[in-house]
Amino acid sequence: MQISGSLNAIGYGLSAIGGGIGVGLVFAAFIQGVARQPEAQRVLQPLAFMGLAFTEALAILGLVFAFVWK
C-alpha cells in the first residue's frame, strides 16, 4: 500500500493535540469556577478567553507553518 500526501498535515495534527488539551483545561477550570461561585462569571469570562487565546498560539503557529514550510 502506498500513501501519498503531505506530512505537514500530520505535523499540524500533532501540534493541535497540545492546544486542544490546553483549551479543555482552561474551560474546565472556568466552568468549575463559575459552578462554585456563579457571581464570579463576569470576572472569569475575559480571563477564560484570554487563556484560550494564549493556549491556542502554538496550534495556530502549527497551522500556518503547515502551509509555509514545504
Next chain:
Amino acid sequence: MNALALPTAAAEGGGFQSPTLEDLHLPEIFPWGAEYGSGFGKQMLLVIVAAAVIAWFFVATARKRALVPGKFQFAGEMAYSFARNSMGRDIIGERDFRKFTPIITALFWFILLSNIMGAIPFLQLPTTSHVALPYALAGIVYLYWIYLGFKTHGIGYFKVALMPSGVPWPFYFLVIPIEFVSTFFVRPLTHSLRLFATMLSGHMVIALTGAAMSYMFTGLGQWWGYPIGSLIFIGGIAMALFEVFIQVLQAYVFALLTSVYIQSSIGEAH
C-alpha cells in the same frame, strides 16, 4: 498548496477536486497595483466597505446626542458600551481606560464586520482570511503599545517588560531572552495569525463542504450520492453556524488581547 488537498477524497471519487488556497484569490475587479501581486479585487472592496460602514454607523448614531436616546442612537451606545465595559474597563482598569476606548471599540467592530462578511450571502468572504489585513491591524496595535510603554515608563519599559519581579537574579540570564522573544516577536505574530488562521480554516471548511456536496449531487452519478450529499449539506449548515460563532469570538479575542497588551505596557511592573 497540496497541504489541504485530501488524498483519500480524491482517490475515492476519482474526479473530486477539493478547494485549494488558490480559490481564495478571486479575480481582480480592475488591475490597480497589479504589479505588486493581484489587482484591486473583492477583498479590498470589502475592506473599504467595512471601514465605511463602521465609520458611518458610529458617526450617524452619535450625531444627535439626545439625552434620551432613540432606537438608533441606543444601538450605537450599546455597541460602544459593550466594548468599553467588557474589554476596556474590566482589563485596563477604572483609572485610565477612557483614553483607549476608541481604538478598542473601532477594532472590535471593524474586525467583527470583516469576519461576519464570511457569513453574509453573496459577500461570503471574510476579509481577514487574507493575511494582509490582520498583519496591518496587529502591526498598528504593536506599535501603539510599544509607544505607550516607552511613554509611560521611559527607558525603564524594558525592565517592566523583560524582568518579572520575584525571580532570583541568576535566572534573569534565562528569563530575559525568553521574555524578549515572547513579548516582541511571538506576541504580534500570534495576535495577527490567530485571526487570520481561524478565518482561513473556517472559510476552507465551508468551501470544502460546498464542493463535496455539489460533487455528490452532480459529479458522482450514483444514486447514493444524493443521501450522502444531503448529509454533507446539513453538516455544512452546522459548520456555517459554528463559523459565525468563531467569527464573533475571534473579533472579541482580538480586541481583548489589544486591551491586555495596552494594560501590560501602561500598568505597573509585574
